[in-house]
Amino acid sequence: MRILLLLGVCLLGVTGLYGQAGPIESLVERSPFLPPGYRSPRAPVRETRAPEPVSAAQTRFELVGVVANEGEITVSIRRKGQPRGKWLAPGESLDEIRFIRFNLAEREAVVEHQGRRETIPLKAPSVSGEIPVITMNEKPSGPPPPPTGSPAIQQTKPDKVKIPVRRRVIVNSK
Numbered sequence: 386m387r388i389l390l391l392l393g394v395c396l397l398g399v400t401g402l403y404g405q406a407g408p409i410e411s412l413v414e415r416s417p418f419l420p421p422g423y424r425s426p427r428a429p430v431r432e433t434r435a436p437e438p439v440s441a442a443q444t445r446f447e448l449v450g451v452v453a454n455e456g457e458i459t460v461s462i463r464r465k466g467q468p469r470g471k472w473l474a475p476g477e478s479l480d481e482i483r484f485i486r487f488n489l490a491e492r493e494a495v496v497e498h499q500g501r502r503e504t505i506p507l508k509a510p511s512v513s514g515e516i517p518v519i520t521m522n523e524k525p526s527g528p529p530p531p532p533t534g535s536p537a538i539q540q541t542k543p544d545k546v547k548i549p550v551r552r553r554v555i556v557n558s559k
Contacts, residue, residue, distance in 0.1 A: 440503035448494045448505045458487045
């Protein structure tokens, strides 16, 4: 019985050492908990795009607003870092650029700078979410509607709320 047990242990040890076809790998490299492709021999292929050339007008100016009024498009262009800009209609100029047209599909202004046509993209809004559209053709139909609520509730509201002055005096008790 002991001989069979000893023979079985030796056979198990020999099969464990020489049973693998390749080199012995550690459990760290073959862990079942690692994601697929972890430590794969191939590096992932990344697409590298050449950076798009930035126009000279785009580096110095920014397009911050667009208004369409009765078919005429007016854009607000300002120098970068300046708080205010200028509203330009097609053909008008600001410093050394002249506004040509607004490309609605690309959301960019086409300007002429030093004899070359360049584009300035519309600046991204700082407000997240949907921005409501305001049309200038609609005119108010009359006076604003009266406030909602019963007249009794509106009459009981005081004009000014008085807040009492509260003072706390702390006396040292010795």
